[in-house]
Amino acid sequence: MRIAQIAPLFESVPPARYGGTERVVHWLTEELVAMGHEVTLFATGDSRTSAKLVPVRATAERFQRNFERNNAPYARMIELVARQADDFDVLHCHIDFHPFSVFSRLRTPFLTTLHGRLDQDWVPSIYRLFPEVPLVSISDSQRRPEPGLGWAATILHGMPERILTPVPAHQDYFAFLGRISPEKGIEPAIRIAAACGVKLKVAAKIGEEDAPYHEEVVAPLLQGDAVEFIGEIDDGQKPALLSGAKALLFPIDWPEPFGLVMIEAMACGCPVIAFGRGSVPEVIEDGVTGFIVDNVAGAVAACARLGEIDRAGVRARFEQRWTARRMARDYVALYERLVAARTPGSRRDFAPVGR
């Protein structure tokens, strides 16, 4: 198939470091190319891809306090895609609602994977205008605030089978991996490790917005030997961290739409002890790849049961359920369904619609 992948423009594809959406777009694009599809990636010029790259802006540029500056590359991308839409069988967007007005009036079918949470107050004002736009949720739980939208499928993320693999290690600490923020649960993670008398290694980014929280709340908790703060790490450092961890602690305090770090842990055979919010019950198999708990006490109890988990079995489940190839196959099946449903003449005209 001739597939356009339309990526966010605040990060490159793949992202230099932290950036879940851009990593998934990268993995999906690489798999689709490997499967023989003709893929064009609309992304920043500093992206790396096996697909044909259309560089929409020269380099990734973070969010700025300037509405036009943030938007100009997105408006440019949408117009560039629209002008060559007839060259594609399907347009796969990862930029939320931005292209809906234009793309819903094109001949070429398009779909949008939503990568974020939908429980925010502004969401209905825009998404409910477009109940016919095909959407992909990255977990069933992600849909909950907006069940009436045009949900076409839930496609759980996957990652390349060989990026992260287990390395020999003695497990003598817990790991926390991701971002320092209240919703990612760094505080309960520290409390769980302390209650278990196990050291916690924290490999996490401190974002600009989370810096005050880190300084006021988290930094004081990092004193002493019980917690080791490593900072942001890249994929090369993850196998050692995760292979050496008794478990990844994922005591989230928000409706996590997916949570890539859980499958990263599984890739290294590392079980996950997670609070059962958001996507967690769809990603973790309780007692097989980790434990789903309600609170700190539940997590401490689960830690005592980690011996029941077979780390080789965790890796095996990763290979069965969480590879990028499985994800790409799921997407191709959906692309084919959308193309088949697009009968000639079904294109929405530009005359008044939806009133």
Place this chain on the structure above:
Amino acid sequence: MRIAQIAPLFESVPPARYGGTERVVHWLTEELVAMGHEVTLFATGDSRTSAKLVPVRATAERFQRNFERNNAPYARMIELVARQADDFDVLHCHIDFHPFSVFSRLRTPFLTTLHGRLDQDWVPSIYRLFPEVPLVSISDSQRRPEPGLGWAATILHGMPERILTPVPAHQDYFAFLGRISPEKGIEPAIRIAAACGVKLKVAAKIGEEDAPYHEEVVAPLLQGDAVEFIGEIDDGQKPALLSGAKALLFPIDWPEPFGLVMIEAMACGCPVIAFGRGSVPEVIEDGVTGFIVDNVAGAVAACARLGEIDRAGVRARFEQRWTARRMARDYVALYERLVAARTPGSRRDFAPVGR
């Protein structure tokens, strides 16, 4: 005519206080209604208008550190307008490039008044994709960085004749009105007043982004009796400030696209001493409504010549050149030109274009 006015959504129309674009949209809308046109205003729900209001979001909300939150109301507005575009003879946009992809493919002609500067690095990346979109510049100088765009007219701003009028006063100070920022020239204004031995009254907003500049650079200059800082003022306070001022000081350090404060001063009969950048030579008539100078020394020399300016003559020039009625007539003439040029079948199709 059936006219849609499409306003920014970070401020209401008119704005609560500072906000040049929203004030102009308000004045234009009111004049068009007064002239008998059927006007629909797409704006925030807390806007006040004689036109039919389509409230796109409930209330104005300032720029947030959230890309989707900032954009959702704009995406919503563009879709709402597109769905009823056939009900209008012309769509008049004040939201930069945002609607270009959608509106350039509608049957109804549209135009965009650009309210900002065009000398920024991201401008070519988006505007040059749309050389056929009719644009209105608010001064000829505004066009300079991008002469190749689809410029349809320059229409200088105007304001309602009776909003600001001269009040009896003895003139014994200079006025600075607007915003504390390096580009608006508060520092040279203070130096000019000091060199003339005349008190300076500063009625200005301190924006969030300009707060550090104010604290570090400007606040120390406001000590003592030579400068009186009044803060942000509304239209009710402007006649007294401007009628009592020997001159408005406008020593800008940027390519001001228009500069409403100059015509506010003229409305009160107050001459303007301005640095000759941006729109200034198009707005100020040297020796008639003020003096155009190059630097602080030039401004000080001009102050000595203020006696040559007839304040009643300044007001008369305002009434001749700078009313909202004149501005609205200019726009209606352009609307009629665009409607006449739109021959049936000239609508751009959604097939590949512009390649």
